[in-house]
Amino acid sequence: MGLFILRRLGVMLLTALCLTFIVFFLTNLYPNLEKLAKTQGNFRMTDEAVASWLDDRGYIDNTFVKYGRWLGVVPGWVTEKEDGTVTGQCFAENAPVAERATFCGVLQGDWGFSLVFKDEVSNIVATRLAATGKLMGFVLLVMVPMSLIVGVLAGMREGSGLDRSLSTFSIATTATPEYVSGVIFIAIFASSAFGLKWFKGSATQAIENATFENFTLPVLTIALYGMGYIARMTRASMTEVMTAQYIRTARLKGVSFGNIVLKHALRNALIAPFTVIMLQIPWLLNGVVIVETLFNYKGFGWLLVQAAGNNDIELLLAVSVVSVVVVLITQLISDIGYVFLNPRIRIS
Amino acid sequence: MDPLTWTGPLGQFLDPVLYVLSAIFLIAVLIQIVMSVATGGSRVVTNPDGTLSSAGGAYDLSATATRWTGAALLLVVLAYIILGVFGGPGTTGIIGGMSQQLIPVWIALIATFALSITFKRKLGLYGKLFDSTVGMIGFALVMFWVYAGAMAGLLDWITTHDSLSQVSGMKNKVPGTPMRGAEDGEYAWYLLGGDNLARDVFSRLFKGAWIVVQIAPLATLFAFMVGITLGLPAGYYGGRLDTLLSFLANLILAFPVILLFYLLVTPEIVATGIPNYMATVLFVFPLIFVGVLLNSRYYTQPSFRTPLLIIVLGIMGWIYLSLISDGGTKVAVLPEFLDLFDIDPGILVVFVSVVFVNAPTVFRIVRGLALDIKTRDYVAAAQTRGEGPWYIMLWEILPNARGPLIVDFCLRIGYTTILLGTLGFFGLGLQSESPDWGTTINAGRRLLSVYPHAAIAPALSLLTLVLGLNLLADGLREESLKD
Numbered sequence: 038m039g040l041f042i043l044r045r046l047g048v049m050l051l052t053a054l055c056l057t058f059i060v061f062f063l064t065n066l067y068p069n070l071e072k073l074a075k076t077q078g079n080f081r082m083t084d085e086a087v088a089s090w091l092d093d094r095g096y097i098d099n100t101f102v103k104y105g106r107w108l109g110v111v112p113g114w115v116t117e118k119e120d121g122t123v124t125g126q127c128f129a130e131n132a133p134v135a136e137r138a139t140f141c142g143v144l145q146g147d148w149g150f151s152l153v154f155k156d157e158v159s160n161i162v163a164t165r166l167a168a169t170g171k172l173m174g175f176v177l178l179v180m181v182p183m184s185l186i187v188g189v190l191a192g193m194r195e196g197s198g199l200d201r202s203l204s205t206f207s208i209a210t211t212a213t214p215e216y217v218s219g220v221i222f223i224a225i226f227a228s229s230a231f232g233l234k235w236f237k238g239s240a241t242q243a244i245e246n247a248t249f250e251n252f253t254l255p256v257l258t259i260a261l262y263g264m265g266y267i268a269r270m271t272r273a274s275m276t277e278v279m280t281a282q283y284i285r286t287a288r289l290k291g292v293s294f295g296n297i298v299l300k301h302a303l304r305n306a307l308i309a310p311f312t313v314i315m316l317q318i319p320w321l322l323n324g325v326v327i328v329e330t331l332f333n334y335k336g337f338g339w340l341l342v343q344a345a346g347n348n349d350i351e352l353l354l355a356v357s358v359v360s361v362v363v364v365l366i367t368q369l370i371s372d373i374g375y376v377f378l379n380p381r382i383r384i385s
Numbered sequence: 386m387d388p389l390t391w392t393g394p395l396g397q398f399l400d401p402v403l404y405v406l407s408a409i410f411l412i413a414v415l416i417q418i419v420m421s422v423a424t425g426g427s428r429v430v431t432n433p434d435g436t437l438s439s440a441g442g443a444y445d446l447s448a449t450a451t452r453w454t455g456a457a458l459l460l461v462v463l464a465y466i467i468l469g470v471f472g473g474p475g476t477t478g479i480i481g482g483m484s485q486q487l488i489p490v491w492i493a494l495i496a497t498f499a500l501s502i503t504f505k506r507k508l509g510l511y512g513k514l515f516d517s518t519v520g521m522i523g524f525a526l527v528m529f530w531v532y533a534g535a536m537a538g539l540l541d542w543i544t545t546h547d548s549l550s551q552v553s554g555m556k557n558k559v560p561g562t563p564m565r566g567a568e569d570g571e572y573a574w575y576l577l578g579g580d581n582l583a584r585d586v587f588s589r590l591f592k593g594a595w596i597v598v599q600i601a602p603l604a605t606l607f608a609f610m611v612g613i614t615l616g617l618p619a620g621y622y623g624g625r626l627d628t629l630l631s632f633l634a635n636l637i638l639a640f641p642v643i644l645l646f647y648l649l650v651t652p653e654i655v656a657t658g659i660p661n662y663m664a665t666v667l668f669v670f671p672l673i674f675v676g677v678l679l680n681s682r683y684y685t686q687p688s689f690r691t692p693l694l695i696i697v698l699g700i701m702g703w704i705y706l707s708l709i710s711d712g713g714t715k716v717a718v719l720p721e722f723l724d725l726f727d728i729d730p731g732i733l734v735v736f737v738s739v740v741f742v743n744a745p746t747v748f749r750i751v752r753g754l755a756l757d758i759k760t761r762d763y764v765a766a767a768q769t770r771g772e773g774p775w776y777i778m779l780w781e782i783l784p785n786a787r788g789p790l791i792v793d794f795c796l797r798i799g800y801t802t803i804l805l806g807t808l809g810f811f812g813l814g815l816q817s818e819s820p821d822w823g824t825t826i827n828a829g830r831r832l833l834s835v836y837p838h839a840a841i842a843p844a845l846s847l848l849t850l851v852l853g854l855n856l857l858a859d860g861l862r863e864e865s866l867k868d
Contacts (some may be wrong), residue, residue: 047835048632051632052632052635052636052639053654055636056636056639056640060644060648063649063659064648066653066654067655068650068654068657069653069654070651071653072653074764128659144510147457156644181471190807194421197421198414198417198418198421198447198448199418199421205398208852208856208859210857211854211855212799212848212854213801213848213850213851213852214806214807214847214851214852215827216806216807216810216826216830216844217806217844217845217847217848220826220829220830220833220837220840220841220844221841221845223833223834223837224833224837224840224841227833227834228834228835228836228837229834229835230559230836230837230838231837236835238834245799271841319639319641321642322641323641323642323807326641326643327643327807327810330810330811331830339645341641341643341644342643342647343809344649345643345644345648345651346647348651348653356644357640357641357644360571360641361639361640364638364639364641365639371421384478
């Protein structure tokens, strides 16, 4: 087991390195850098001015060297201008020679500086992640119990009226992406066209002060799309368990239907949905980006859109590291959890 | 001209009936659900001759009630559409106007269903679809959009106005607004209202359907070609090849889709030509697939195989080269006079990124199926006969994996449609005046709380198309499991 986790961690690290390198490579292509120079300097810069601006800041070097600098395994860039001022990646302008750090990268805990937000990347990501954590927490709180109940109710008697209506409902939710359900929800519950102004169509204030009025629609929108899939998996696993021999034995012994479902079937039926729920979390990340844009909730997804839209390289790298780590950790947890929940499976 | 109401003059009689029937139907469904939990389903009695028959009872009664009210509800809804076909906007308002515009679609749908149901025993899996209600509903929804999209996009039939022209005074007008100063021969209303640039929402909806209906299945097909061509050897050979390809697939899957889209679809990246290079690599897979498929089958008859391969690969190669080479981009291998067609660079980028995102999932499914099927006896038999590995993969394993793959293909078209919508929603790739649904939702969402109609129409369309594909996949799965 220990070896298995170690190997998985190794693969995770390799994946994270490859992915960040791809992001790094794509964001550091010359047209992107040119745009960056023009937005940071001024828009009427000549090609030579752009080149020297980029050269002063170490952007022209080899991609691998730059990536190494970001990681903190290659010394940061140092530029000495003709008038003698020395600027560097790892120290303020004209800092005394003794106080100049050589390395400053992720390994040293320095995630860089966001050029759009004019702040430390680690600060920005931490605040935005907290906001999204709140959203995700509420989503999971709504989504998981609801989808499990729907799945178990549908699966306990295959082919019944209840099963058919609930299955139709879950198929309908998987067919409704967040930008469709969000639009419909806002139109029905928050617009003046239908007149039902029950909720608010914007969740901007929910960051400081989440109320029922401004937080319901975003939470519901994300939860609904993820729900259908988990419910269908739960239903499939429940119908399979309900045809098992030990359920038939229990029924022949005269155990009541309610007891069969709650005491005999439920625990075995919930193993498969656990994996699905864990693997669904990365998918929720997509939903979070869409919903935060639609409802203008300034969380991690909103940050991703801002960073990507403005080619804010260091911020974008931090954002992708966080999301890749989320994906890989949920995969790991789902694998390990599956083994713990299902004693029939052994890792060799 | 008066503004149209949703259901028009006839609606005064039909609407109350509809409301009452829907209320009764909802109550009946609720009662049936309660009954199915409370009474344990329908009571079955054993007859003296050993047969079983239903003994009626409370549950059966509620089920019958649901069925009949459901049928009555359906009849009323059909009444709106059929009356609309004959009477147009004058009888059943906006719904009538729309259903009159859609007459060719209704005819095509009815013809498809009549033909398919008549010959369903001779049509294999497709025919079996018509045994399942869910499958038929799904198929009807999908074909509705396919026909409507094709007729609006190719023949210009269904639309009432030009999808790009702006008419003064129609900005953000609600559905059914008459056109100011409509001339003779011009359609007198904006059936689904005007958007924030005073364009007709109804016409844009169906023009957009054509874009979606074209790109989504084609992109899914390409993703399947890539996934199958890489997944079969990974599952069949295993070992290092499998480890490497699985690692690459997991790498792409670990990427948040939206981040990938933002990285690939921005104008700066397009300027570097990376999407064109990716297209060059991804679009070569259908060639490899078909080439290997035919070669592995006919390599024992070289006199037949060689001309066949030359013709097929020649035609495909020409299409491939015309597809990837595009004047003005980095990949322009073919001279202008040989270039059959140019793809709009925006659409090409969207296409490539959607294929790129979908292919790893298909790869994983195919690999799993190949791992399972390669242990079967008929594969061992083929190996004993001395068949080559590619023959076994493509002519023994692949046909036996077709059931799950067809089902997944339908689901994946739906997912691709959602992805296309996501791209449009973030304003990536396609131009901002493009009528596709995602872009229209993106344009309409800014005024959502005041004028929701411009965003709701494409949102509901996307919902019905994807729902139809999911139901179709469900019906296919059910029917393919039966034998």
